[in-house]
Amino acid sequence: MSDSSRDTVEGAGWGTAERGAYRQLMPGRVEKLSWLDPRTLWAARNGVVASWFGDPTGRTRSRWVAARAAAGAPADKVIRRADPDRFSFMVIGDTGEGDDSQYAVVPGFLKVGQDAAFAVIASDVIYPVGSTDDYGTKFFRPYQDYPAPIYAIPGNHDWYEDLGGFMRVFCGDAPPLPPEPKPRSLSRAWWRALLWRRPRPADEQRLTEARALRSAPAQQAVQPGPYWAIDAGPIRIIGIDTGLLGTIDAEQGAWLREVSQGPRPKILITGSPLYVDGEHHPCAIEGGGTVDDIVPDPAHHYVAAIGGDIHNYQRYPVDVDGRTIQYVVSGGGGAFMHATHTIAPVSVANVTEQDFRCYPRRGDSLAFYSRLYGRRLRLRRFFTLTEVEATAVVAERLGIPPTRTQSSPVRVTRRIRLVASLLGAGRRPDRPSRIRFPVRKIYTQLFSPSSATYSPPFFKSFLRLDVTPEAVRLRCFAATGNRAQELQPPVEDEVTIPLR
Numbered sequence: 001m002s003d004s005s006r007d008t009v010e011g012a013g014w015g016t017a018e019r020g021a022y023r024q025l026m027p028g029r030v031e032k033l034s035w036l037d038p039r040t041l042w043a044a045r046n047g048v049v050a051s052w053f054g055d056p057t058g059r060t061r062s063r064w065v066a067a068r069a070a071a072g073a074p075a076d077k078v079i080r081r082a083d084p085d086r087f088s089f090m091v092i093g094d095t096g097e098g099d100d101s102q103y104a105v106v107p108g109f110l111k112v113g114q115d116a117a118f119a120v121i122a123s124d125v126i127y128p129v130g131s132t133d134d135y136g137t138k139f140f141r142p143y144q145d146y147p148a149p150i151y152a153i154p155g156n157h158d159w160y161e162d163l164g165g166f167m168r169v170f171c172g173d174a175p176p177l178p179p180e181p182k183p184r185s186l187s188r189a190w191w192r193a194l195l196w197r198r199p200r201p202a203d204e205q206r207l208t209e210a211r212a213l214r215s216a217p218a219q220q221a222v223q224p225g226p227y228w229a230i231d232a233g234p235i236r237i238i239g240i241d242t243g244l245l246g247t248i249d250a251e252q253g254a255w256l257r258e259v260s261q262g263p264r265p266k267i268l269i270t271g272s273p274l275y276v277d278g279e280h281h282p283c284a285i286e287g288g289g290t291v292d293d294i295v296p297d298p299a300h301h302y303v304a305a306i307g308g309d310i311h312n313y314q315r316y317p318v319d320v321d322g323r324t325i326q327y328v329v330s331g332g333g334g335a336f337m338h339a340t341h342t343i344a345p346v347s348v349a350n351v352t353e354q355d356f357r358c359y360p361r362r363g364d365s366l367a368f369y370s371r372l373y374g375r376r377l378r379l380r381r382f383f384t385l386t387e388v389e390a391t392a393v394v395a396e397r398l399g400i401p402p403t404r405t406q407s408s409p410v411r412v413t414r415r416i417r418l419v420a421s422l423l424g425a426g427r428r429p430d431r432p433s434r435i436r437f438p439v440r441k442i443y444t445q446l447f448s449p450s451s452a453t454y455s456p457p458f459f460k461s462f463l464r465l466d467v468t469p470e471a472v473r474l475r476c477f478a479a480t481g482n483r484a485q486e487l488q489p490p491v492e493d494e495v496t497i498p499l500r
Contacts, residue, residue: 101336267465
């Protein structure tokens with residue numbers, strides 16, 4: 001196994017490294033998606049429209065589920081596999097951008113997952129709007145050589161065309177839903193319908209050609225719907241669909257409570273993480289309660305909850321009455337990178353900074369953004385921080401040891417401190433900054449989406465979970481886009497989760 005970002009600067013992907021061979025997997029022409037392009041923002045408008053005029057996701061989801069039930073899907077939505085007591089599976093989140101950031105993950109994913117029983121995509125299979133026509137270059141082509149089935153849960157972007165593409169690919173080529181009755185004029189529903197983006201007709205020949213890339217019998221899987229459970233070996237994996245706004249409907253909530261019963265150890269896969277960026281987001285259930293009322297209940301025997309949506313890796317080991325539940329963010333499968341350097345010292349649910357893990361490490365995240373904005377603002381000499389400088393100033397601001405051992409002391413100058421402050425680097429609560437933009441949400445909603453780059457290091461990641469009757473070993477592997485990490489994907493985090 002090669003050095004990781006914990007060990008060396010080279011292990012993090014910095015330096016004059018050789019680019020990996022991932023570009024050989026890419027199509028000849030790749031459309032570069034810009035999240036600042038008004039056309040992209042308009043196409044992805046349904047989340048904003050739902051927040052203004054009411055979210056129809058729950059009703060639409062119920063219609064999809066009813067259609068799948070009528071087609072013969074199991075009523076309990078449980079996929080019962082014949083895996084042995086010892087097996088492995090992969091988790092990769094927020095994959096579908098179709099550019100370098102996605103394809104750079106593929107060689108390492110294939111290498112680490114070559115003997116895994118199956119894989120799960122956790123959120124946002126296809127950007128920007130989940131279109132059926134995009135599945136060829138953003139799903140079937142990159143994973144054509146993955147030999148096992150791939151299951152998925154949709155993210156908010158998959159819902160921007162009412163989940164039609166997702167249902168066709170993952171749920172037995174589900175036919176389109178019939179149109180609903182027209183709403184009353186000038187009602188909220190009428191305004192929503194007026195502004196709503198509707199699914200575009202699919203190119204059937206294009207989809208047929210794309211399906212041929214993953215046509216081997218061992219690669220096939222049909223899901224009972226957008227949410228499901230998988231009984232595999234000694235565990236149950238439960239995937240929930242959090243729709244456009246990060247919530248679940250009452251029908252899905254009742255199902256989740258039902259399939260969570262029993263002594264079998266469980267792992268939740270969700271489109272919206274329950275702990276992220278040092279905050280708790282319990283995920284509301286329509287009609288009352290939250291998903292994170294269900295997960296820590298000792299009667300349900302959850303050992304982990306893994307969510308996508310945020311494009312990095314984070315882990316929060318939360319103590320619940322003497323047992324630990326691992327709450328994980330795994331959204332680094334192939335899109336722009338959400339910053340980690342903006343995360344303040346962690347103190348949530350008795351999880352401290354010493355317990356918390358993230359990738360990319362905060363210093364690498366800050367160095368990445370300093371180079372990016374130095375280049376874009378044409379102020380490279382002012383903004384650009386070396387990896388060593390960024391690591392040192394983050395350690396100073398957070399009051400923590402450097403994540404990598406420095407070969408020699410680093411002098412943190414006024415310029416370095418100012419750049420760190422302007423770029424929103426986290427800071428100890430007892431030392432508030434006088435010069436700091438309100439970037440916590442701005443970074444997530446604006447700065448990070450505009451940070452797409454097309455050369456390494458990308459700081460992408462994916463998970464492998466090795467299951468035995470006694471424990472689950474969870475490992476986060478890095479994908480930088482460099483040749484060294486492509487040949488030997490480094491482990492950035494590892495934890496063993498006891499099942500008994």
